[in-house]
Amino acid sequence: MEIALIGDKHTIHGFRLAGIKKTFLIEDIRREDIRGVLKDLFEDSIALILITEKIAEEIGSLLEEADRFRKGIMPIILQIPDSGGPLISKIDPMRGLIKRTVGFEIA
């Protein structure tokens, strides 16, 4: 099974050097095509979709929407930091999850 990546130029160059084939340069995709790209990825036999945090923030609602195409447990979407490092301003999505699940925050 394959890994796919949606990212900016730097991220894509890096991961292509490591050998990942299915890469999508975000500047190449028109905004209205993102939905189609995501759908294709969900239908292909792709196990893991990497998205840089910045892009994920931009297209957050589309990601949630795409989640409905998911059959079973695949594919997994993971947000990774881009060349600028992890976004500090962003609230960790896991934080809210922990609070809701356990009832309090764990340091």
Place this chain on the structure above:
Amino acid sequence: MAEILQNVKPTRMELLKLKKRVKLADKGHKLLKEKRDALISEFMLVIKEYKDARKRAEEKLKIAFYNLLLAEVLLGSRDIEQISGITLRDIDLNFMVKNIMGVSVPIMKIENLVRRINERGYGFLSTNAKLDDAAKSFEESILLVVKLAEVEESVRKIAEEVEKTKRRVNALEYIVIPRLKATIKHIEMRMEEIERESFLRLKKIKASLEARKTR
């Protein structure tokens, strides 16, 4: 007081049935509570793992991007782009599903990810050692990223299940069981009422029979 179930006739049969249901609900409630606690303790373990994995992946990626930047400075971004076109290959990601207390969590494995320098497919004349470093550190960071994805998904799945179980426990504890108990009480009172009524009726009949006899 919780509201009572509708359409229940106040008979002994119904009462017995309801008592059985309360017993079952109690048992289910206890089991679900245990499941919830077990899941939460599992969740704590996974969370710890997740934080660790996230940190390691982010650190490795930082190094990787730094190496890439250096390579780009030395080679120029057009060259990097070209080179990144020939280092592609099929990545064999092994995807399996593990079951933790009824929750399916993914297990992913990649083999032969980190390549030797001469396996990457670019020439050495027009490239430099920094490029090798960049490629190598990206290959290593893929390993960590995949691990992170696995753990993060586990966290999500377990959290989902915890929430579901919690909701069920609460529904049983605060709605189903009180409702059943209230209905049982209602039936019991109703039956006592009927008993009293019939007792009174017997008394009355007896009295009127006596009255007729003496006449």
